[in-house]
Amino acid sequence: MMIQSTLNQQRLNKGSYTVLRALKEIGKLSSAQDIHLWFRLNETADAPALTTIYRALDSLLKMNLLQAVDIGDGERRYEIVEPGEHxxxxxxxxxxxxxxxxxxxxxxxxxxxxxxxxxxxxxxxxxxxxxxxxxxxxxxxxxxx
Amino acid sequence: MMIQSTLNQQRLNKGSYTVLRALKEIGKLSSAQDIHLWFRLNETADAPALTTIYRALDSLLKMNLLQAVDIGDGERRYEIVEPGEHxxxxxxxxxxxxxxxxxxxxxxxxxxxxxxxxxxxxxxxxxxxxxxxxxxxxxxxxxxx
DNA sequence: ATGAGAATGGAAACGGTTTCCATTATAATC
DNA sequence: GATTATAATGGAAACCGTTTCCATTCTCAT
The missing domain is CATH 3.30.1490.190 (Ferric-uptake regulator, C-terminal dimerisarion domain)
Structure with missing residues (x-):
């Protein structure tokens, strides 16, 4: 599985890994706030704090695992892409x-x-x-x- | 002049008119904050308050005299366009x-x-x-x- | 002149994001 | 296994562009 191997290769930290997995499950354009809410609704343990989610999204973006999409409502959304694609x-x-x-x-x-x-x-x-x-x-x- | 005639036809209020004129003079993509700063730097009298600038930009946009551009830095910018064009x-x-x-x-x-x-x-x-x-x-x- | 509705300005509220800092986890070294 | 240095985390506060609220001022028809 791609995510796992990326984890090993690039030593994705726990927060980033958890957020990436959440994003995969949610399966659509999601903002930091969306993800935060999703954690509160679905998972009891291991839910990263909002701050951590922001940091995770940043670093996943820098690793080219995510694409950011701005639909102009003041909330940045993210989506998993093939590394480097958009x-x-x-x-x-x-x-x-x-x-x-x-x-x-x-x-x-x-x-x-x-x-x-x-x-x-x-x-x-x-x-x-x-x-x-x-x-x-x-x-x-x-x-x- | 297009602006003047629009003023007469659609009864643009003072704030909107002033902002439209400023935008024309600035001559490039400008945010509400940019415009506000420009007024403080260039004009002493008649400078509309920030709130008024926001309202003016909104109504000018609805009149299709402006185009809004979002470059993703959290600040919306505006630009004069031919009515309805973009x-x-x-x-x-x-x-x-x-x-x-x-x-x-x-x-x-x-x-x-x-x-x-x-x-x-x-x-x-x-x-x-x-x-x-x-x-x-x-x-x-x-x-x- | 008068009164109703719109426009305006200033301050406060809002909301997404970032920063700060103290605490906790991780990993390398002895 | 204990000790440290470094990175990661969470919670609260700060930030900043924007919106809302409300009292005051303007505009204009009557």
Whole structure:
């Protein structure tokens, strides 16, 4: 299992390991607060403190095991990715579920930007907001406020 | 002048008008705090309070005169756009200046997403981070931390 | 002039995140 | 196994951008 071997190789500390496992179980974009709540709801023992969760997310991010996603509501969310990979999402503004797009189609675009603007691309943010299939079938006539 | 006529048509209040004018003079992506600071540095009279600046930015945004940009540092920035239009940026992580891309090339992509995922696209976020021409010529060998 | 509704400013509250510091766990050395 | 140095942890406080609250001021139709 990938997580285990990473633990051995990079000596992931207990907090980081616990958070990574939680994130895997939760299985969707989660903020530090989400994870903290999840621990309080599901596990009695070994639940790391909020501070530790923040630290764990930071170091997991630095190890390229996570991707951070900012949907603009002031809460940073995280998600497990293949080490070094990243992808983008369709985020439903109704149910807040997210569909992740398999491939990042911007890589190709990056090189054209580099040439056209003399700009060295390091990273990018792309998130698409809207209403998912489930939600739009629930309420056929959503008021577009 | 566009701003003036909008003022007459939509009865922009004083705060909103003042903030819009400031934003135009500053001429780059600015947060509420940036604008507040700018007022304190440049103008003695008529400087709206921070609260008013927040309110003004909100209503200008609702009127589609501004675009909000979130570069993930917890501070929302705003920029004047042609009413209803939007665009994306190349943001230099070194000097924090931003180059705005003329056209949004994602509009076309949206319809393919809608068909493929049954997802109704309402909005999206796309920002590209890296090092601009100026900054990369300043330090030819930037350490890639 | 008068009175109702909107706009404004200042202070307090809010909430996610970071920092601080004392305590506890971990691992290497003797 | 005892002793230390170092890292990890938890809890509380600080931080900071933003929002809310409320009393005051402005605006404008009557």
């Amino acid at each position: 992808h983008h999402h369709l985020i439903c503004t109704d149910c807040l579920e997210s569909i992740h797009l398999e491939k990042c189609f911007l890589e190709a675009f990056a090189s054209s930007v580099e040439q056209r603007h003399g700009f060295v691309v390091r990273s990018h943010v792309l998130e698409i907001f809207g209403i998912c299939r489930k939600c739009s079938s629930k309420k056929p006539k959503a008021p577009s406020v | 665009h994306h940026h190349l943001i230099c992580t070194d000097c924090l200046e931003s180059i705005h891309l003329e056209k949004c090339f994602l509009e076309a992509f949206a319809s393919s997403v809608e068909q493929r995922h049954g997802f109704v696209v309402r909005s999206h976020v796309l920002e590209i981070f890296g090092i601009c021409r100026k900054c990369s010529s300043k330090k030819p060998k930037a350490p890639s931390v």
